[in-house]
Amino acid sequence: MSLPVPSPTATLQAWLSYLESLHRSAIDLGLERIRAVSAKLNLTLPFVKITVGGTNGKGSTCAMLEAILLASGYKTGTYTSPHLIDFNERIRVNGEFASDAQIIAQFHRIEQTRGDITLSYFEYTTLAGLMLFEQEKMDVAVLEVGLGGRLDAVNLVDADCAIITSVDIDHTDYLGDTREKIGFEKAHIFRPGRPAICADPVPPQSIIDHAARIQADLWLFGKDFNYSGDRQQWAYGGRGQRRSGLAYPALRGANQLLNAAAALAALEALRPTLVVPQQAVRIGLSQAALPGRLQILPGTPTIILDVAHNPHAAAALGQNLDNMGYFPHTHAVLGMLNDKDIAGVVAKLAHRVDRWYCASLPGPRGTSGEALAAAVRQAVAASSSTPSMEEGSREVKRVQPAGQGADSRPGVRAHAPAPVATGSVSVSSFDNPVQAFAEARKQASDSDRILVFGSFATVGPVLGELGRG
Structure with a gap:
């Protein structure tokens, strides 16, 4: 009604x-x-x-x-x-x-x-x-x-x-x-x-x-x-x-x-x-400006916001992360809708993330943090048997000129992190993206990076919280 x-x-x-x-x-x-x-x-x-x-x-x-x-x-x-x-x-x-x-x-x-x-x-x-x-x-x-x-x-x-x-x-x-x-x-x-x-x-x-x-x-x-x-x-x-x-x-x-x-x-x-x-x-x-699309915030730790929510976008995101330089640890705040290919998305980033903070999203399409964490654990375990780095998206592989990546400005060096062993990856769940992000900030050192991704409904609340901070 x-x-x-x-x-x-x-x-x-x-x-x-x-x-x-x-x-x-x-x-x-x-x-x-x-x-x-x-x-x-x-x-x-x-x-x-x-x-x-x-x-x-x-x-x-x-x-x-x-x-x-x-x-x-x-x-x-x-x-x-x-x-x-x-x-x-x-x-x-x-x-x-x-x-x-x-x-x-x-x-x-x-x-x-x-x-x-x-x-x-x-x-x-x-x-x-x-x-x-x-x-x-x-x-x-x-x-x-x-x-x-x-x-x-x-x-x-x-x-x-x-x-x-x-x-x-x-x-x-x-x-x-x-x-x-x-x-x-x-x-x-x-x-x-x-x-x-x-x-x-x-x-x-x-x-x-x-x-x-x-x-x-x-x-x-x-x-x-x-x-x-x-x-x-x-x-x-x-x-x-x-x-x-x-x-x-x-x-x-x-x-x-x-x-x-x-x-x-x-x-x-x-x-x-x-x-x-x-x-x-x-x-x-x-x-041209577009919040939430490989948006890198100033300050430490480095915070990256990206609404990538399908394997195609996650593959491009993975390559962009590789081209950012060296970070000791990558913390990922993830929230996704239940009609998305969660396993496919996580597989593109599994070897690049050390700690996962899985957040519940509201509404009938939202995946609970617990269910998301279970899916992440399964995807990370599956990826450990194939540790080779994922290639970038189809567009990147076919059309990228030499030397171009996430940030093609002079002085930016590319670094491909080594695969993370399954046993060293931590996965936890939270009631919402803001709570998950707050915990990621507590755990991250100034030299680490925090990635917030998986949905507009994940990035939006965190961006709003940062704006109020």
């Missing part, structure tokens, strides 16, 4: 609680409901629209696009999900979080218009973001696809350009259990005759086939666009445009050049519509 409809003067949290109670299930894929309400709202979305889908790298690509477009002087709206701390993070207008009042005004308008059509939480909030961008007369909107593509609420939008960053195994209950099935779902954000950017170095054939079937203008990494670089700078090369002498993105991580190249390919494809000077690219890449 849904909660009573909040008043226009109710708090944002009251509205969000109402949205959570409104629909029969939290995840209910399909476009029929959101299309019907969109028609009632008379949404026209008269701005350039870029959608960004993929298994990993979506948030980073959106952040770089947003920063470059803002540096180019465009009024830019950005819609992403989920949020780390505050809901307002999901909807940004000209680089600033939307205010509570702005969001509530859109919620109230939707509620007055939808009639007896119920919307899921994500459908409702997607409409609110689009409505606000239309109201604020944006020049361009960057829209992150939530889950898959074909039936995701963001696919309501007929994008002027669509990007797929990567394709790997995740959300198998909804998207299928192979890269081909998942690629098919993601490819449906492409539109006939419009630029379709695919940054996965080994794209599933289903993406290529769907693009051909609808006659999208498919741009493939390694064929239509690419990058090269050394330790000081990098260059982008596209179909008809080259951007050289670029500083490395402010966002850390071995795959960020791949994400940056995808963003620049989209901007090249939209050149007749969007003019982006070289200086704006430089400024944008240097200013």
Whole structure:
């Protein structure tokens, strides 16, 4: 049963609680409901629209696009999900979080218009973001696809350009259990005759086939666009445009050049519509920020925050950790949802972590700390029989220029830690991520590092606690 409809003067949290109670299930894929309400709202979305889908790298690509477009002087709206701390993070207008009042005004308008059509939480909030961008007369909107593509609420939008960053195994209950099935779902954000950017170095054939079937203008990494670089700078090369002498993105991580190249390919494809000077690219890449993605905090011990929650992302995270330098011990605060491949994630990092602090996550999808600890012990024991270091992600292995890693700045040295013997690894459980992190800080020396990862629901509370500290 849904909660009573909040008043226009109710708090944002009251509205969000109402949205959570409104629909029969939290995840209910399909476009029929959101299309019907969109028609009632008379949404026209008269701005350039870029959608960004993929298994990993979506948030980073959106952040770089947003920063470059803002540096180019465009009024830019950005819609992403989920949020780390505050809901307002999901909807940004000209680089600033939307205010509570702005969001509530859109919620109230939707509620007055939808009639007896119920919307899921994500459908409702997607409409609110689009409505606000239309109201604020944006020049361009960057829209992150939530889950898959074909039936995701963001696919309501007929994008002027669509990007797929990567394709790997995740959300198998909804998207299928192979890269081909998942690629098919993601490819449906492409539109006939419009630029379709695919940054996965080994794209599933289903993406290529769907693009051909609808006659999208498919741009493939390694064929239509690419990058090269050394330790000081990098260059982008596209179909008809080259951007050289670029500083490395402010966002850390071995795959960020791949994400940056995808963003620049989209901007090249939209050149007749969007003019982006070289200086704006430089400024944008240097200013792009995204909390919780290989975020390294100042001070000691070193604290790394990363929302990696599938094996593909964990493999990249592992390589990034290797490239950070030497640390006597690595402490990992881990919290994961129960529909994720916990064993697969832990296996990518098992030889890099000395102490695991397993945290319970709330809600029906949250894994308890005890169950997570049991899964970690099992995965660590299994990995001890195959002690060779895991390779990085598929993107890293295929496209990484010589010398590039988690932080390609001069003076950063790579170090691959020796495998940790199973007997020396400790695993403990806690009621929540904040409690687990507090214990990790007690146990870590100033020369150690603490990794917090596994979910937005793990990183968010810890980041919020650090902000209050």
